[in-house]
Amino acid sequence: xxxxxxxxxxxxxxxxxxxxxxxxxxxxxxxxxxxxxxxxxxxxxxxxxxxxxxxxxxxxxxxxxxxxxxxxxxxxxxxxxxxxxxxxxxxxxxxxxxxxxxxxxxxxxxxxxxxxxxxxxxxxxxxxxxxxxxxxxxxxxxxxxxxxxxxxxxxxxxxxxxxxxxxxxxxxxxxxxxxxxxxxxxxxxxxxxxxxxxxxxxxxxxxxxxxxxxxxxxxxxxxxxxxxxxxxxxxxxxxxxxxxxxxxxxxxxxxxxxxxxxxxxxxxxxxxxxxxxxxxxxxxxxxxxxxxxxxxxxxxxxxxxxxxxxxxxxxxxxxxxxxxxxxxxxxxxxxxxxxxxxxxxxxxxxxxxxxxxxxxxxxxxxxxxxxxxxxxxxxxxxxxxxxxxxxxxxxxxxxxxxxxxxxxxxxxxxxxxxxxxxxxxxxxxxxxxxxxxxxxxxxxxxxxxxxxxxxxxxxxxxxxxxxxxxxxxxxxxxxxxxxxxxxxxxxxxxxxxx
Numbered sequence: 397x398x399x400x401x402x403x404x405x406x407x408x409x410x411x412x413x414x415x416x417x418x419x420x421x422x423x424x425x426x427x428x429x430x431x432x433x434x435x436x437x438x439x440x441x442x443x444x445x446x447x448x449x450x451x452x453x454x455x456x457x458x459x460x461x462x463x464x465x466x467x468x469x470x471x472x473x474x475x476x477x478x479x480x481x482x483x484x485x486x487x488x489x490x491x492x493x494x495x496x497x498x499x500x501x502x503x504x505x506x507x508x509x510x511x512x513x514x515x516x517x518x519x520x521x522x523x524x525x526x527x528x529x530x531x532x533x534x535x536x537x538x539x540x541x542x543x544x545x546x547x548x549x550x551x552x553x554x555x556x557x558x559x560x561x562x563x564x565x566x567x568x569x570x571x572x573x574x575x576x577x578x579x580x581x582x583x584x585x586x587x588x589x590x591x592x593x594x595x596x597x598x599x600x601x602x603x604x605x606x607x608x609x610x611x612x613x614x615x616x617x618x619x620x621x622x623x624x625x626x627x628x629x630x631x632x633x634x635x636x637x638x639x640x641x642x643x644x645x646x647x648x649x650x651x652x653x654x655x656x657x658x659x660x661x662x663x664x665x666x667x668x669x670x671x672x673x674x675x676x677x678x679x680x681x682x683x684x685x686x687x688x689x690x691x692x693x694x695x696x697x698x699x700x701x702x703x704x705x706x707x708x709x710x711x712x713x714x715x716x717x718x719x720x721x722x723x724x725x726x727x728x729x730x731x732x733x734x735x736x737x738x739x740x741x742x743x744x745x746x747x748x749x750x751x752x753x754x755x756x757x758x759x760x761x762x763x764x765x766x767x768x769x770x771x772x773x774x775x776x777x778x779x780x781x782x783x784x785x786x787x788x789x790x791x792x793x794x795x796x797x798x799x800x801x802x803x804x805x806x807x808x809x810x811x812x813x814x815x816x817x818x819x820x821x822x823x824x825x826x827x828x829x830x831x832x833x834x835x836x837x838x839x840x841x842x843x844x845x846x847x848x849x850x851x852x853x854x855x856x857x858x859x860x861x862x863x864x865x866x867x868x869x870x871x872x873x874x875x876x877x878x879x880x881x882x883x884x885x886x887x888x889x890x891x892x893x894x
Contacts, residue, residue: 409513410520417507417520418548421496428492432479438489445552446474447493451525451541452549456562456631458638460528461538464490494539497524524548543570560590561680562628565635572639572646577665584672591679598625598686619691626687633684636677643670782853789831790856795819797860800890808832808886812877823877831857832868836886839868865891 426441450470454462467490475481481489499505504521511518528540541549546566564587571580601621647666720733799805799814815822822828834854835841841858842865866888873885 403513406513409511410518413507413509413511414520414522415547415551417509417522418524418544418551420507421505421524425493425496430489432481432485434480436479438475438479440492443471443475443489444493444496447471447497448524448541448545448549451539451545455541455566460540461531462528462540463536463538464494465536467493494525497545498526498539502527543567546570561587561594561632562635564590565632565639569639569642572643572669575662577662577669580669581665581672584669584676588672588676588679591676591683594683595679595686598683598690602686602690622687622691626684626691629680629684629687633677633680636673636680640670640673640677643673785827786853786856788825788827789853790860792822792828792831793857793860795822796888800888806888807871808883808888809873809875811888812875816877824880826881829881829883832883832886835866836868836870839866841866841868861890863892867891 422441422444425444428440430438430440432438447467447470450467451462454460454466464487468486471489471493472481472483472486497505504523507520507522509518509520510516522544523542524545525539526542527537529538530536531538550563564583568580568583568587571577571583601618604618643666647663720730725733795815795818796805796811799811803810803814805811805814812823838854842861842863867890869887869889871885871887874882875885876882
């Protein structure tokens with residue numbers, strides 16, 4: 397036991413106990429034995445935590461006037477399908493919750509403990525709820541979360557980085573109200589770092605949207621993510637405006653003509669806080685613009701790309717004809733399969749005014765061939781484009797294998813550098829980039845393919861591997877060798893197949 401440093405071990409003991417003391421009101425609620433009309437025990441601890449969450453939500457919505465009546469309505473809605481309670485019981489529960497978090501005496505809650513760092517018995521005072529306003533007309537007292545209440549809530553949940561700005565805004569208001577201007581400056585600098593982090597995350601989201609949307613489900617998921625992000629940023633933007641007004645009011649109230657000479661240092665700090673907050677607010681506004689741009693451009697572009705990808709990958713013979721002919725389908729199912737290919741219903745109407753028009757005596761009939769079947773196209777005409785594209789893909793694979801044998805080309809960038817010297821016109825062709833995207837989706841790739849695979853546009857290119865296996869993995873670097881096209885860099889690894 398000689399290696400233990402007791403002084404270092406017990407360092408900061410009071411602060412640790414203070415954090416434990418914040419949980420004491422919830423433990424006190426848990427000890428209360430309360431039942432509903434059927435004798436079912438009521439979860440008082442859970443109602444206490446939900447009470448704090450209710451006050452937190454009201455504060456986020458800037459509804460600062462919250463009284464016993466509001467809390468009773470919330471508890472009734474929360475527990476209506478869980479407990480059977482009378483109407484007056486909800487108000488009694490609400491008063492119990494408020495008196496537990498804020499004693500009726502008006503004093504702060506206290507917690508006694510033995511401090512093993514100082515070897516003395518000490519007391520800790522803390523305040524979960526505090527008085528906020530009083531309505532003389534209705535004789536109603538309003539409450540709001542105090543700083544210790546906010547800390548208790550934050551300790552019960554791991555907040556993600558995107559919510560850190562809202563948390564810092566709440567703490568900044570508290571520090572300015574208490575006159576802790578040095579702490580407020582630190583809080584603003586933390587917000588500046590959070591804004592920069594969010595900006596980097598939005599750039600990553602932009603790349604993920606353009607790369608990862610491969611179905612309607614992922615499209616809807618990213619759409620909801622952007623909508624939620626934009627809504628949260630709007631609320632934070634409003635809070636920034638409220639903070640600037642609050643700082644201005646604090647400055648006017650604190651630095652009147654008769655005390656300005658005594659508070660020169662604080663006055664300078666407030667000016668610095670205003671400048672720093674304005675700078676952070678401007679950068680936060682850029683986040684709003686980036687999110688709106690993602691909603692209006694990148695998301696729509698990704699949806700159009702998804703549409704055209706579906707068109708290119710759709711095979712009528714395989715997806716429709718083979719489905720109908722392979723196994724018999726019930727009439728209802730068959731109707732559902734064929735329904736998208738039917739013509740839109742057309743109704744012809746005859747107007748009585750046509751009898752007044754000039755009559756045509758001669759008989760004219762047009763042979764539209766409505767009862768005849770359409771002639772099928774020849775297979776050569778139908779497959780000509782795929783054969784042409786397959787030859788282009790095969791040519792690209794030949795060029796890559798040639799460069800790989802000479803210089804061991806291991807990245808797409810290295811290959812495109814060689815192509816720019818030998819075949820620069822190839823970098824201006826769209827099929828060059830489609831080829832590498834298809835290979836990336838199919839990776840790993842090897843020569844062993846089935847008969848059906850040999851007929852695809854990649855069949856000729858894959859056959860050139862000759863027993864080798866091709867691994868392709870994307871990187872974060874964006875390559876732009878042509879003004880019309882860009883593609884992510886990829887690592888290319890060619891190994892002997894097992």
